[in-house]
Amino acid sequence: MARRRKGLGDRRVRHDHAYRRAKAEGKVARAVYKLEEIDRSFRLLRPGRRVLDLGCWPGSWLAYAAERVGPDGLVVGVDLRAVEIPLPPHVHTAVSDVTTLDPTALVERFGAFDLVASDMAPHTSGDRGTDQHRSEALAFAALRLALAVLRPGGHFVVKVFQGPRFSALLGDVRRAFSEARAVVPPSTRAASREQYLVGRGRRARLPDDLAPA
Template sequence: MKGPSPGGRGLTTRLRTAKGRTTASQKWLERQLNDPYVRAAQARGLRSRAAFKLIEIDEKYRLLKPGARVVDLGAAPGGWTQVVVQKAGPRGRVVALDLLAMDPLPGATVLQGDFQDPAAEQAVLTALDGPADLVLSDMAPNTTGHGATDHLRIIGLAELALDFAIKVLAPGGGFVAKVFQGGSEKTLLEALKRDFASVRHAKPPASRKDSSELYVVAMGFRGEGAK
C-alpha cells in the first residue's frame, strides 16, 4: 500500500460560506476537500488520512513485518491499525487501545481504556500472547494554541508512551511516537538513545507542511522486554 501522489494539479473546491460557519471551520473544510490524502483515504476505505503517515514511515524504516505483535496506542478511529493489520497479516497480533470507543476492526483486538492503567497493560499483553515487537503512538493532547505549552504536553505524552513501551517490548523491538518540533525533548531523546540502538526523526510527506508534528522512530530495543 503506497500513498497518493499529491503533486498533481486538480480543481480546487471552494465552499460557499454557510450561515453560522466560522472562518476557521470554512478553511478547515476547504482544506479537507482539497487534500489528496483525504480523498485517497476515502477511496481506499481507510478510516483516516493519518494512515498514510504510517505507510510512509514504514516505507522508509521497514518496521511492520508479517507475524508481528503490534500495539497501537491512541488508535481511534483506526487508520493506523488498518495499516498494521494488513502488514502483520493473519499470523500477526494487533492490539488497538484508546480512551475513546473504536469500531471493531477485523484482525485486531480493540480495547478501550487508559494505557497508564496496569489493567490495560495486562489486557494488552494477554491479547498479544507475549511481548510486543512494535509500539506505535499517534497520540496528541488537545492543543491550546500556545506553542511552548503544546510542545511540553505532547513530549510528556510521548514519554508516558515510552514508559509503556519499555514494559511490553521484546528485545529488538521498535517504538514510534508523535512529537512537535521544539527544543525541550532532550529528556525523551536521552531515554530513547539509552534504550534503543537507533533513534531517528521522521516527517512523512502526509504530515501537512504547516504542521509542527514530527515522529520519533526508535529501533533495536535493548531491554529485556515484557515478562
Template sequence: MKPPTEGGRGLSTRLRTAKGRTTASQKWLERQLNDPYVRAAKAAGWRSRAAFKILELDEKYKLFHPGQRVVDLGAAPGGWTQVAVQRVGDAGRVVALDLLPMDVIPGAILLEGDFQEDAVEQAVLAAMDGPADLVLSDMAPNTTGHNATDHLRILGLIELALHFAAKVLTPGGAFVAKAFQGGTEKDLLNMMKRDFASVKHAKPPASRKGSAEMYVVAQGFRGEGFRG
C-alpha cells in the same frame, strides 16, 4: 510510495455556505475537501489520512513484518491499526487501545481505556499473549495555542508511551511516537538512545507542510522488555 496528487487541474473545492460555522471550522472543512490524502484515504478504505503517515514511515524504516505483535496506543479512529493488520498478516496480532470507542476492525483486538491504569495495561498484555515487536503512538494532547505548553504536553505523552513500550517490547523491537517541531527533549532523547540502537526524527510527506507535527522512530530495543 508516491504521495497522492490533487486532481481537477488544480481546481479547489469551496463550500457554498458558511452559515452556522466559525471561520476556523470553515477553513478546516475546505482543507479537508481539498486534501489529496483525505480523498486517497477514502478511496482506499482507510479510516483516516493518518494511515499514509505510518505507511510512509514503514516504507522508510521497515517497521512492519509478517507475524509481528503490534500495540497501537491512541488508535482511534483506527487508520494506523488498519495498516498494522494488513502488514503483519494473519499470523500477526494487533492490539489497539484508545480512550474512545472504535468500530470493529477485522483482525485487530480493540480495547478501550487509559494505558496508564494497571487494569488496562494488564488487559493489553493479556490480549497480546506475548511481547510486542512494535509499539505505535499517534497520541496528541488537546492543544492550547501556547507553543511551550503544547510542547511540554506532547513530551509528557511520549514519555508515558515510552515507559509503556519499555515494559512490553521484545529485544530488537521498535517504538514510533508523534512529536512536534523541536523534536524530543534532551533527557528524553538520551533515554531513547540508551534503550534503542537507533533513534531518528522524521516528517512523513503525509504530515501537512504547515504542521509542526513530526515523529520519533526508535529501533533496536536493548532493554529487558516484556514480563509475561
C-alpha cells in the same frame, strides 16, 4: 505585512493532498499514510508480528497494521474513544487511558510486542506551549510503556509536537534503542509541527533510569 502561517482553521490546509487521497481510497483517516511511509522506510511490520497501537481511534493504523501482520500476527489498540470500524479477528481494542495502563497485565494477556506505535495527540488547547507540553508528556508515557512491553530487538514509533523536552525524549530513545531517528513523514500537513521518533531494536539491557520497575 507579515504573512500568517496557515493553521488548521484554514480549509485549504485541512483538505490537502493526503486528505483527498484518503477520501478517494476509502481510508479511515489520512494518518494511515504516515505509518505506511515510516514502515516503508524502517521496515517495522511483517507477517506474524505483534503490534501495540496507542491512541488508535478512529482506526486507520489498526487497519494498516492488521493487513501487514496478517492473521498470524496480533494488533492491540488502546484509545480514550471506542473504535467503531470493522476489523479482522486478530485485532483487539480497548477503551483506556494509556497513562494508566498496567504493562504487566498487557504482557500476561498478549505476550511481548514486536512494535509499539503511538499516534497519541492531546486535545489542542490553542496555546502552543501547553499543547507541546501535553504531547511530550504523552510521548514519554508511550516510551515508558513501550520499554516495559517490547521484546528485546523490538521497535518503537511515537508522534510528538516538538517542544522544550524534545531533545531529552530523543536522547532517551537513543539510549534505549540501537537506532533512533526523528522523521517528518512526507504526508504530514505543511502547517503541522509534529514529528515522529523511531527507535529500532530495543536494547536487551536498558540504562537503569529507563528500565521498567
